[in-house]
Each structure stands twice: as C-alpha cells, then as structure tokens.
Amino acid sequence: MKISVRQICFILIFYTAASKFLQYPPMLSAYSGRDLLFSALFGFAADCAAIWAVAFLSSRTDKTFYELLKDNLGTVAARIVYGFFAAFFILITILPLFEQKQFVHAVFYDTTPPMWVFLPVFLFLVYVSSKGFTNIGRCAEVCMPIFILMTIALYAMSFGEAKFSNLLPLFKTPLPQILGGSLRTSYYFAEPAYLLMFMGHYKYKKHDAAKLTLSYAAGAVIVLVFLALFYGIYAGIASSRQFAITKTALFFSATEMVGRIDLLALYVLETVMLFALVLNIQLAVHCIKTCSDFEYPEIISLCVNAVLLIILTVFNHDYTAIRRFYAGWVWIAVILFTIVIPAAAWLLKRRRDET
Amino acid sequence: MKPDVLRRFSVVFFWILLIFLAGLFFTNDFGLIDISKSTIITAVGIDSDGEEVQITAQLAVPKPSQSGENVEYAEVQGSGKTIADALNEINAKTGFYPKLHFCKLILLGESCRQKNIFQMMGCFYRKNYSELTALVAMCEGKAADMLAMKTSSSDMTSSVIRRALSDELKKSANASSVDLKDIAVDNFSKSGACHMPYVEANLQGTSENGGNGDNVGGENAGGQGGQSGQDGGSGERSGSSGESGGSGESGGGSGESGGQGKNEQKVEFTARKTAIFKDGEFAGILDEQQSFALDLLKNEIRLAVLPCDSEGLHYTLGLKLAGSGMKLKIEDGVPSLTLRFKAFAQIAGIRKPVEPDETSGDDDISPPVLAAAEEEVKNRFQSMVEASVAADCDFLGVKEELYKYNSDRYDELKDDVLKKLRINYDIQILSVN
Numbered sequence: 017m018k019i020s021v022r023q024i025c026f027i028l029i030f031y032t033a034a035s036k037f038l039q040y041p042p043m044l045s046a047y048s049g050r051d052l053l054f055s056a057l058f059g060f061a062a063d064c065a066a067i068w069a070v071a072f073l074s075s076r077t078d079k080t081f082y083e084l085l086k087d088n089l090g091t092v093a094a095r096i097v098y099g100f101f102a103a104f105f106i107l108i109t110i111l112p113l114f115e116q117k118q119f120v121h122a123v124f125y126d127t128t129p130p131m132w133v134f135l136p137v138f139l140f141l142v143y144v145s146s147k148g149f150t151n152i153g154r155c156a157e158v159c160m161p162i163f164i165l166m167t168i169a170l171y172a173m174s175f176g177e178a179k180f181s182n183l184l185p186l187f188k189t190p191l192p193q194i195l196g197g198s199l200r201t202s203y204y205f206a207e208p209a210y211l212l213m214f215m216g217h218y219k220y221k222k223h224d225a226a227k228l229t230l231s232y233a234a235g236a237v238i239v240l241v242f243l244a245l246f247y248g249i250y251a252g253i254a255s256s257r258q259f260a261i262t263k264t265a266l267f268f269s270a271t272e273m274v275g276r277i278d279l280l281a282l283y284v285l286e287t288v289m290l291f292a293l294v295l296n297i298q299l300a301v302h303c304i305k306t307c308s309d310f311e312y313p314e315i316i317s318l319c320v321n322a323v324l325l326i327i328l329t330v331f332n333h334d335y336t337a338i339r340r341f342y343a344g345w346v347w348i349a350v351i352l353f354t355i356v357i358p359a360a361a362w363l364l365k366r367r368r369d370e371t
Numbered sequence: 372m373k374p375d376v377l378r379r380f381s382v383v384f385f386w387i388l389l390i391f392l393a394g395l396f397f398t399n400d401f402g403l404i405d406i407s408k409s410t411i412i413t414a415v416g417i418d419s420d421g422e423e424v425q426i427t428a429q430l431a432v433p434k435p436s437q438s439g440e441n442v443e444y445a446e447v448q449g450s451g452k453t454i455a456d457a458l459n460e461i462n463a464k465t466g467f468y469p470k471l472h473f474c475k476l477i478l479l480g481e482s483c484r485q486k487n488i489f490q491m492m493g494c495f496y497r498k499n500y501s502e503l504t505a506l507v508a509m510c511e512g513k514a515a516d517m518l519a520m521k522t523s524s525s526d527m528t529s530s531v532i533r534r535a536l537s538d539e540l541k542k543s544a545n546a547s548s549v550d551l552k553d554i555a556v557d558n559f560s561k562s563g564a565c566h567m568p569y570v571e572a573n574l575q576g577t578s579e580n581g582g583n584g585d586n587v588g589g590e591n592a593g594g595q596g597g598q599s600g601q602d603g604g605s606g607e608r609s610g611s612s613g614e615s616g617g618s619g620e621s622g623g624g625s626g627e628s629g630g631q632g633k634n635e636q637k638v639e640f641t642a643r644k645t646a647i648f649k650d651g652e653f654a655g656i657l658d659e660q661q662s663f664a665l666d667l668l669k670n671e672i673r674l675a676v677l678p679c680d681s682e683g684l685h686y687t688l689g690l691k692l693a694g695s696g697m698k699l700k701i702e703d704g705v706p707s708l709t710l711r712f713k714a715f716a717q718i719a720g721i722r723k724p725v726e727p728d729e730t731s732g733d734d735d736i737s738p739p740v741l742a743a744a745e746e747e748v749k750n751r752f753q754s755m756v757e758a759s760v761a762a763d764c765d766f767l768g769v770k771e772e773l774y775k776y777n778s779d780r781y782d783e784l785k786d787d788v789l790k791k792l793r794i795n796y797d798i799q800i801l802s803v804n
Contacts, residue, residue: 136395139388182556184775250552252559256496266502267552269538314381 018217021224023153025231028067030156030163031292032207032235033242034285037261039115040204040239041246043343046255047197050182051189052243055197059205060236066208066358067232070215071225073361080216081361082306088364095307097357101209102303104353106320108203109296110327111342114335116293117328123262123282131332138321140290145297146317149217152298159288166285167238171245173265173278178248200343202350206296207232208358213299261285297321410465411473413444414529415505416514417454417491418480424491425450426457427515429529430465431473444527446518454494471501476529476536477551478570479507480514484653489558495551503552506536509646509653510570520572523637535640536568544666544675546642554648561774561785562765563650566657566665568642575637647758647766654764661758664751667712668695668767676719681743687720688736688744691803699772701780706788708769709795710752716744717803734804744800752796760789 041052048055077084085094117134125133144151211228246260249267257263265271265278301316310316331338416427425448432443449460483491495501510517510532522531540546546568549557557565645662647654657665667675672693679686693714700707717734759767769788774781784791 136392139392143385143388181775185778188778251556253496253552253555263502266504267550271504 018149019153019214021218021221021227023156024211024214024218025227026156026160027152027210027295028207028228028231029235029238030159030288031295032232033167033238034159034163034288035112035292036204036239037242037285037289038112038119038259040201041243041260042255042257043201044197044243045247045250047200048194049189050184050247051187051194052197052247052254053183053240054187054189055194055201056236056240056243058195058198059202060233060239062355063205063208064229064232064236066355067211068225068229069362070208070211070358071220071228073358074215074218074220075225078216078220081212083216084361084364098303098307101213101353102300102307102320104209104349105206105296105300105303106323107346107349108206109293109300109324111203111338111346112293112296113324113328114331114338116289118335119259119262120286123259123279131329135325137290138325141294141297141324142314142317142321144291144294145301145321146314147298148302148313149214152295155291159291162284163288166281166288169281170261170265170278170285171241173268173271173281174245174249176269177264177267178245179251180244180248182248182251183244199347202347203342205350206354207235208354210295210299212358212361213302297324412461412471413473413527414476414478414518414532415471415474416446416478416480416510416518417483418513418515419482419486419491420450423450423452424454424457425515426454426461427518428458428461429518429527431527446515448515454492458494471495471505474501474505476533477505477507478514478517478529478532479509479567480517481510481512483509487651488648488653489555489651492551496555501551503550503555505551506533507549507551507554508532508536508568508570508642511572517570517572520638521636522639523575532570532640532642535570535642540642541666541670542673544663544670544672547645547662547666547669548642557766557768558648558651560768560771561781562768562770564648564654564764564766564768566645566647566766568662569644569646569656570640570642571644572638572640575639647762647764649762649764654762655758657755657758660751661755664748664755665766667693667748668697668710668752668755672714675714677716677744677747679740679743679747681737681740685722686718686740686743688716688740688800689719690714690716690800697767697769697772699769699776701777701784702793705793706769706773706777706784706791707793707795708756708772709797710756711797712748712752713799713801715803716741716800734802736802741800741802745798748798748800749796752798753794756792756794760792763789765789 044052044055079087082094082098085097089097116137117131120134120137121129144155242260242264245264246257247254249264250257262278262282265281266276268278271277297317297320300320301313304310304316304320305313308316410430410432412428413431414429416429418425418427427446427448430445430447432445447461447464449457449464451457451460477492477495479488479491489496492507495503495505517532518528520528522528524534525531536546536548538548541548547566549565549567554565554567643659643662645657645665647657663675666672672690672695675690675693677688677690679688691714693712695710695712697711698709700709716736718736718740756767759765759769765771765788769792770781770785773784773788777784
C-alpha cells in the first residue's frame with residue numbers, strides 16, 4: 017500500500033484547515049455575516065457524509081476507484097471520468113493559487129513586488145506534483161507537528177481580542193443566504209474527492225471509516241474555531257480583512273513590544289498551506305497518469321504546472337473576476353465531484369479482492 | 372520502466388534547480404532598504420480644510436550614528452482630496468513611499484468634526500495601508516499643531532500622546548483608548564456609533580484646581596499650538612497647504628520638531644475626555660466623569676481611582692478587581708438596561724491628618740463610605756446615559772445588545788430605544804478585606 021490511513025487522517029485534519037485560513041473567512045463573512053459558522057457547518061456536514069460514504073465504500077473493496085469504474089463502465093469511460101477529475105483538481109487549484117500569490121505579495125513583502133517574484137514557487141510545485149501517494153503521505157506527516165504548533169501559537173495570540181458575542185444572534189441570516197454562502201465558497205471543499213483518489217491505495221481496517229470521518233470533523237472544528245475567532249475580532253468589518261490568518265494575532269499585547277512575532281508562525285504555516293495546495297496538483301497528475309497510461313509523472317507535472325503558470329500570467333490582474341466566476345459557477349463542479357460521484361460510486365458493483 | 376536517461380536527466384535537472392535557487396537567494400536584496408534613505412511614519416495628524424484633507428505625518432528619520440541619539444523626528448505635511456493624495460505628496464517630499472504599518476497614532480483635529488470620519492479615514496481601512504492597530508484620538512485644535520508641540524520627555528510628540536492613551540491608563544479608567552479596528556467595529560455595528568479619546572494639551576507644570584478630586588488638567592495649551600504654528604514649522608505647513616490645489620499635488624512644507632519654533636513652552640497631554648460619533652459624524656464630547664463611567668463599563672479595569680464624599684470627609688478610593696457589564700431586557704414592552712459594576716475598594720487617601728494606627732484599617736471601609744462610592748459611580752453612569760440620550764448617540768452599544776439578545780423586537784424598538792430606556796443600576800463596591 018502506498019499511503020496509510022494515519023497519513024490520510026493527517027491530510028483530512030491539517031490540509032482541510034490550512035487550505036481555509038486565507039480568503040475563506042472573509043468571503044464567508046461577506047456572504048453570511050454573523051451566521052458564517054452555519055454556512056461553514058453546512059459545507060462540512062455534507063462533506064463529512066461524503067467522506068464517510070467513500071471510506072465505507074473502501075471497506076467493501078480493495079480496488080481503486082479507477083478499477084471500479086473500469087470493471088463497471090469500461091476502460092474508456094473510466095479514462096474519461098479520471099480525465100474530468102484531473103480537470104476538476106486543476107480547476108480548484110487556480111483560485112487558491114491566485115490567493116497564495118496575493119498573500120505572499122501582500123504579507124511577506126513591504127511593497128508589492130513584480131509577479132515573477134512568486135514564480136519560483138512553481139519549481140516547488142513541479143517537483144512535488146510529480147511525486148506519488150507515498151510522498152503525499154510522508155509530507156502530511158511532516159506537516160503535522162508544524163501545523164499543530166503554529167496554529168496553537170496563532171490561536172493563543174488571537175484569543176484575547178475575540179468577542180464571541182459578535183456572532184449573535186444566531187439564524188438571523190435568511191437560510192437561502194446561509195446556503196448561498198456555503199455554495200459560493202464550496203471550491204475550498206474537495207476532500208471527498210481526495211479520498212476517492214486514495215481508495216484502493218490504502219489498506220482498510222475495521223473502524224477506519226469512523227477514523228477518517230472523525231479526522232475530517234476535527235479539521236472542520238479547527239476551521240470553525242478560527243472562523244469564530246476571526247468574526248469575534250472583526251465583527252461587521254470581517255469581510256474587508258483579507259488573508260484572515262494574518263489579521264487575528266495583530267492585537268496580541270506582546271506585538272506592541274516585540275513586533276509582529278506572529279509572522280514567524282505564519283511563515284512556517286505557509287509551508288503547510290503550500291502542501292495543501294499542491295495536493296490538488298498531485299492528484300491531477302495522478303489522474304492524468306492513470307487515464308493516459310503515460311509513465312512519466314515528471315512530464316505530466318511539468319505540463320499541468322505550465323497550464324497553471326499560463327493562467328496565472330494571463331489573468332494576473334483579473335483576480336476579482338476569477339473570484340466572482342468561482343463564487344457563481346464552480347459550486348456545480350464541486351457538488352458533482354465531491355458529493356454526487358462519491359455517492360454514485362456506491363452504485364458500482366464491487367467485489368472484495370481475495371488477494 | 373523509466374529509461375535510464377530520464378533518471379539521469381532528473382538528477383541533472385534538480386542540480387540545476389538547486390543552483391538556480393541558490394542564485395536567486397544570494398542575488399536577492401531581501402527587501403533591505405538603506406536606513407539613511409528611509410523614513411518611517413510613526414503618527415498621522417488629520418485636519419480638514421474645506422474640501423481637502425491635510426495630513427501631517429510625524430516621521431522617524433533614522434540616522435547612522437556610532438553613539439547617542441540615532442533617530443530624528445520631523446513633521447511633513449501633505450494635502451489632497453483623500454488621505455491617499457496627501458500621502459502621495461508626502462512620498463514626493465520624503466522620497467519614501469509611506470506605508471502605515473509603523474503608524475501607531477492617528478490624531479483627528481477639531482476641524483474633522485464637520486466631516487464623516489470614515490470618509491476621511493477610509494484609506495486606513497483599505498488593503499495594505501494599515502493593520503488597524505493604530506490608536507485613534509481626536510484632539511483640541513489642529514492635529515498638525517499638536518504633533519508639532521514640544522514635550523520634555525521625548526522629541527517624538529506622538530509617543531508622548533500615545534502614553535496618554537496607553538493600555539495602563541485604559542486599565543485605570545483614565546483614557547478610553549481605542550484603535551482603528553475598535554471604532555470601525557463599533558460604527559458598523561447595529562449601534563452605528565463609536566467613541567475615541569479627546570486629547571488635550573496642557574502647559575507643563577500646571578494643574579487647575581477644582582473637579583472635587585477629579586483631575587481637570589492644567590493651563591490649556593491650545594493657543595500655544597496656534598502660536599507655535601505661526602512662528603515655527605507648523606505655521607509654514609498651514610500657510611502653504613492653504614495654497615494646495617484640488618489634485619493634491621502641491622502645498623505643504625516641512626518642519627522639524629527639534630526647536631525651530633520661538634515658543635519653547637513644553638506641554639503634557641491628557642485624554643480624559645471622550646469624543647463620540649454617530650454614523651461617523653461628530654456628536655459631542657463626554658466630560659471626565661462621563662468618560663470615567665464609560666471606561667468602567669467597557670474596559671477591563673485594574674485600578675481606578677474614585678473620589679467621593681462621606682460624613683463630611685473627602686475620600687479617594689482605589690477600585691480593584693473590577694467587573695462590569697450591561698444587560699438589556701424587554702420588560703412589558705419597555706427596554707430595560709441594567710448597568711452592572713462591582714469592585715473591591717481600599718482607601719487611597721482621606722482629607723484629614725493621617726493616623727498611623729488607623730492606616731492598617733484602610734482595606735476595611737465603613738459602609739457609609741462604600742455607599743457614597745456606589746452613589747458616585749451611579750451618578751457618573753447616569754450622567755453618561757443622559758449624554759447618550761441627549762446626543763441620540765448609542766456609543767454604549769444598546770442597539771447592538773438589542774439585536775444580539777432580543778432580535779425579535781429589534782425592528783420594533785431600534786428607532787427610539789435610547790429614549791424608551793429604563794435604566795437599572797447594579798453597583799456593588801466592597802472592601803478589599
């Protein structure tokens with residue numbers, strides 16, 4: 017087996033949280049206001065169910081999702097589905113990649129640097145994307161202590177300033193608006209699709225479905241606590257505070273004396289955010305490799321990242337338009353690939369391998 | 372199987388990559404800037420001049436020095452339709468694009484009373500300009516003049532003003548310190564009101580009598596600021612900024628705070644009054660007692676000093692371990708606000724000759740004195756609420772409370788909740804021992 021259940025649990029806890037620390041909180045604040053926690057809960061609850069469904073499906077078969085598709089629908093259909101999954105993973109990488117670029121430029125530099133300053137990140141992306149599931153699992157293990165320590169530090173620095181009563185009253189936002197907020201930010205939620213790709217690459221043991229689902233729930237709790245902290249600090253102006261994780265520890269009393277010590281934690285946490293981002297590209301490379309039978313992931317990685325680089329360059333100044341497009345339309349793809357297809361996977365005939 | 376050539380190529384590729392990255396790393400300037408060519412904005416004064424905004428930036432100018440003082444302070448002024456225009460002018464004068472990450476104080480001059488402060492300060496809430504941690508205060512007179520005043524404790528006037536707004540003073544109910552974030556959160560809440568300290572300058576070494584134990588400051592130095600404005604650098608700034616055009620490209624001079632003005636009188640600052648705003652518009656000033664009550668209610672108090680009279684004697688009590696809050700209920704259709712305050716008191720001073728045998732009993736205060744202290748706090752709370760109702764300015768956050776805890780009645784009561792308020796006081800002052 018290429019990846020262990022423990023490593024997948026780490027991915028579901030830490031990457032789930034790290035990928036939602038930048039723009040997800042202000043966007044959710046803009047759409048759902050004081051009820052942003054319910055918008056987030058709706059998304060997490062739907063994905064929890066999907067993750068449980070995929071994990072439980074793994075208990076019924078040792079096959080990969082591709083093998084299941086091939087056995088049931090034929091090779092061509094399996095290749096097409098995997099091709100679409102590759103496109104989906106690329107799609108949900110684009111906006112977070114723009115956000116990473118803006119984050120690095122706005123927070124780590126005193127004055128906005130030229131775009132090429134961000135481009136060396138593609139060296140990292142090309143390299144890591146060419147690696148397989150074993151590498152994904154090991155990276156998650158490396159990220160685990162980094163994430164825990166840095167997140168605790170940042171939360172601790174933020175806690176004193178938060179006024180949680182700012183989240184009151186509950187349920188005053190109309191339900192369609194709460195659900196709308198959830199849908200419009202759904203491109204941050206691809207975890208069930210991750211698990212679908214990991215299927216058959218890990219050895220399922222008893223209760224693993226519960227472990228995986230609870231791990232995702234733990235990641236959700238980390239995000240929910242952060243959302244509460246963020247809104248508790250900024251209340252009605254939360255939607256204007258971009259790159260949320262960089263804004264919550266500003267009011268820690270020690271920063272007055274010693275400066276932005278929270279930036280140290282942010283620099284380190286950025287590592288985890290990058291690994292969470294690159295996981296999408298790794299899975300896109302995996303899908304293309306699987307559906308094309310092309311043996312060289314390095315070349316696929318190079319091509320996928322070249323596409324991303326072109327998009328990043330061509331639409332360099334169109335972040336707002338891209339964000340509007342994602343908020344308006346990408347939820348359809350997200351629901352299809354993270355809810356509908358994982359649920360439909362149960363319809364595929366399966367037989368546990370005897371080997 | 373991969374061909375060996377690809378495997379070999381990948382090793383070569385990663386060596387090239389490593390060398391390339393090392394090249395990038397060692398050829399980067401890491402964003403370092405020449406310290407002798409840079410300036411840092413430590414404070415900003417904002418004045419309104421008709422349609423224009425005048426910005427006075429107090430700059431810290433680092434000077435390479437082997438020993439002694441290695442920072443000089445100067446004020447540079449810019450003006451324009453927006454703060455961004457004015458900052459651009461400052462950029463042109465200083466040669467350094469002024470980001471406001473190190474700006475720790477924003478001072479609004481009295482002329483800003485005619486404007487919406489969130490229109491004037493909108494720039495600070497936009498991306499990359501400020502982190503919203505800068506303290507905000509309104510001052511008497513022109514902000515430019517106040518920043519140009521001289522103090523004995525520091526060349527950096529803004530740091531002395533910040534001391535008058537410090538966290539320690541906030542915890543002793545002597546200043547209602549707030550930052551950019553606080554006023555925006557309050558203003559964009561359902562209450563639509565905010566408050567900030569009102570800074571006054573007094574001639575150093577003066578203290579006025581009166582106030583029944585409350586410090587009422589010293590000899591006002593407001594005129595002194597104007598005087599120095601005419602004589603010194605700030606006068607040049609005011610004069611030339613008046614000539615500036617609408618595009619924000621001209622006007623303004625610069626002056627140093629190091630003693631060019633003829634008037635060498637030193638000042639000290641207090642911020643015991645509080646300016647209140649409704650929907651960003653100036654709505655009035657709370658006096659010292661009302662501000663004290665607001666501080667008791669809103670801040671975490673470590674040690675506040677409360678004067679009171681009992682049995683013909685004047686007492687000064689130290690209030691410790693204070694807890695406060697307010698709760699809004701709807702009783703028989705009438706909004707009922709309970710202001711709660713509880714603290715433990717000890718005697719800090721009595722207006723009579725000290726008896727060494729009696730000082731050991733300072734922590735055990737007699738019930739009449741405690742009752743007088745409670746009455747004093749109640750009177751100050753009452754005065755504060757009356758000021759809120761009179762100005763129709765909900766700086767206490769009553770509407771926000773109504774929305775949070777009685778949201779079903781919010782639409783019905785929001786328009787006249789302040790006028791309908793029934794106030795209850797739950798004030799307890801106990802002896803420390």
